Amino acid sequence: xxxxxxxxxxxxxxxxxxxxxxxxxxxxxxxxxxxxxxxxxxxxxxxxxxxxxxxxxxxxxxxxxxxxxxxxxxxxxxxxxxxxxxxxxxxxxxxxxxxxxxxxxxxxxxxxxxxxxxxxxxxxxxxxxxxxxxxxxxxxxxxxxxxxxxxxxxxxxxxxxxxxxxxxxxxxxxxxxxxxxxxxxxxxxxxxxxxxxxxxxxxxxxxxxxxxxxxxxxxxxxxxxxxxxxxxxxxxxxxxxxxxxxxxxxxxxxxxxxxxxxxxxxxxxxxxxxxxxxxxxxxxxxxxxxxxxxxxxxxxxxxxxxxxxxxxxxxxxxxxxxxxxxxxxxxxxxxxxxxxxxxxxxxxxxxxxxxxxxxxxxxxxxxxxxxxxxxxxxxxxxxxxxxxxxxxxxxxxxxxxxxxxxxxxxxxxxxxxxxxxxxxx
Ligand code: NI
Numbered sequence: 001x002x003x004x005x006x007x008x009x010x011x012x013x014x015x016x017x018x019x020x021x022x023x024x025x026x027x028x029x030x031x032x033x034x035x036x037x038x039x040x041x042x043x044x045x046x047x048x049x050x051x052x053x054x055x056x057x058x059x060x061x062x063x064x065x066x067x068x069x070x071x072x073x074x075x076x077x078x079x080x081x082x083x084x085x086x087x088x089x090x091x092x093x094x095x096x097x098x099x100x101x102x103x104x105x106x107x108x109x110x111x112x113x114x115x116x117x118x119x120x121x122x123x124x125x126x127x128x129x130x131x132x133x134x135x136x137x138x139x140x141x142x143x144x145x146x147x148x149x150x151x152x153x154x155x156x157x158x159x160x161x162x163x164x165x166x167x168x169x170x171x172x173x174x175x176x177x178x179x180x181x182x183x184x185x186x187x188x189x190x191x192x193x194x195x196x197x198x199x200x201x202x203x204x205x206x207x208x209x210x211x212x213x214x215x216x217x218x219x220x221x222x223x224x225x226x227x228x229x230x231x232x233x234x235x236x237x238x239x240x241x242x243x244x245x246x247x248x249x250x251x252x253x254x255x256x257x258x259x260x261x262x263x264x265x266x267x268x269x270x271x272x273x274x275x276x277x278x279x280x281x282x283x284x285x286x287x288x289x290x291x292x293x294x295x296x297x298x299x300x301x302x303x304x305x306x307x308x309x310x311x312x313x314x315x316x317x318x319x320x321x322x323x324x325x326x327x328x329x330x331x332x333x334x335x336x337x338x339x340x341x342x343x344x345x346x347x348x349x350x351x352x353x354x355x356x357x358x359x360x361x362x363x364x365x366x367x368x369x370x371x372x373x374x375x376x377x378x379x380x381x382x383x384x385x386x387x388x389x390x391x392x393x394x395x396x397x398x399x400x401x402x403x404x405x406x407x408x409x410x411x412x413x414x415x416x417x418x419x420x421x422x423x424x425x
Contacts, residue, residue: 002026003394004043007036009054009361010348011374013330018374023055025354028393033350052362054374056329057346058117058355058390059302060336063207063242063261063290065123065145067095067103069110070419071295080213080270088295091422099418101128106415107300108136109408112398114301114384115357117391120240120261120290120340122180122207124157130168130175137397137405139355141340142168143180143207146187146195154191158198165204173393176205176341178240183209184220189231196232205238205341212243213272225251234258240339242290245272249279259286259339262331264308265299266292277313278322288336289328303384306332310379325379354394359386 003025010033011018020036024043032041036051047053068088075087095103100123111119118139121129126144133140144161148154158179165177179199181187187195199206211217211224220227224247228234234254241247244260245267262275280287289305291297310328314320334346344352359378361369363386369377390398397405 001045002031002043003045003047004040005053005055005358006040006046006048007051008047008049009051009371009374010056011054011329011378012057012346012348013326013332013334014347016326018054018371020051020371023348025356025391025394028354028395030348030350030352030354033348047358052360053388054359054361054378055348056115056357056359056378057333057348058357058392059115059332060288060340060342060346061111061116061119061291061300061302062240062259062288062336062339063263063292064107064119064121064300065293066107066111066119066121066129066300067100067123068293068295069107069300070095070099070103070415070422071293072298074295074423080272081215083270083296094422095125097125097128099422100125101132102411102414102418104129104132105136105406105411107294108132108138109403109406109411110294110300112136112138112390112403113387114303115387115390116300116302117355117357117397118337118340118342118345120178120207120336122182126164127167130164130171133175134172135405137174137392137395139174139342139345139392141176141178141207141342143178145180145182147182148187148191154187154194158195162198162202165202169204178205178207178238178340180207183212183216184227185216192231192233196236199236200232203237205240206233206236207240208233208242210241210244211246212267214246217246224248225253228253238339238341240288242292243267243272243275245275249276249283249285253285255283255285259288259335261288261290261336261339262309263290263292263305264312265305266296268308268312269298270296274312274316277309278317278319281323281327286335286339287331288339289331290336301384302332303382307379307383325375328379329375354391356391357387358389358391360388361386
């Protein structure tokens, strides 16, 4: 079935100006983009924009722990390590595969409504997460969070992560799998080498928390670049470093196989600090955006991260041009897709996957919008409340408050029950 977006604006992270076009979606892809001044192509279904709708690429949440929506609100306003050790880890002990499954689905309701078409998730019991993703028809980059613990735990987690890759990597074009060593402070150096050897031999990427806090930098015990080199992390097929608040932009980090994930709201809320984003962008480092888990953000809204990132660095650097709205849009869409091996995703281009967000511009805060200023309107005036629909591979997964592929009532009920079971003594 072909869907025509008739006379809509398109904007993405590669266009200096928005364009007013007819955009045809067919067979899961953007089939054609033609000027709105021309006659529109025919289609089975027509969405008439009349210049009051925009189509942008679906957002990619490049770092989260989706099922942590079940832990939202626990231990608010505490430093990272205190929060993890006293509030989060004890409740996480009570998580079951079933809770994680429903928690992930509940997170997906939030993400789809806020325009996210793909999320990079590090957690455990990931088979259920993969099944939830396939059932919803969403895209995801999944890894099993690997941490040290009782003897043999790292080995078992790694094996579990590898089995996840064997079963799900590339499934239906919706899922990619990475290896997920949690962080330098939860995985000993020697075990990191075993994990990076596995990544190299299996051809898998690695998703890793790195230098989120100043304390982590102090305790690392190595030069940060030397740590990445010595552990083999710089030699894996692709490396995604979540947070990187304390990584020096002068550091010799390759930009071809490494992507940083900026999580501004989580870093602000936990008082971790501010990543030196403008310097990374200046040197051409790929940087994507992530929310981190809902218990440290507390939203799963990449549109909000986009706005926060753009504002935060202008203020912190006393420089209103150090990050542009188009930079923010590119970080929120294309960079995350690229980092996790989703090709032809994250830009509005003919032949690329129709992973799209439909934005309603027929609202008071869009008065005055035009092709020159659309990106700035979206980032600074807009919000995910303007989203009229979210599409993955040409199929609606969220449309006008409804979820065509998910049972919202059941998911909310099951997630609520899981939360109660975990927090009631
Ligand atoms: Ni995280």
